[in-house]
Amino acid sequence: MADYLFCTRKKNTPRIDVRICEKKCPYKEECQEYLAYQRSADNQSSILNSRLIMSPLLNPMASKH
Secondary structure (H helix, E strand, C coil), rough: CCCCEECCCCCCCEEEEHHHHHHHCCCCCCHHHHHHHHHHHHHHHCCCCCCCCCCCCCCCCCCCC
């Protein structure tokens, strides 16, 4: 699911996809909306770190059978 930002520079259609903002916007380094999104994304990724979640089938520990 795509995330959207409210872009203050776009007056006609202010809702913009974050991926487009990341790739094309020259003002993203100083944009408060984008920086807030980055902080929240960093917090989410630290909570849901997929590298820490391992399938039991891929677990390298030997079973005791």
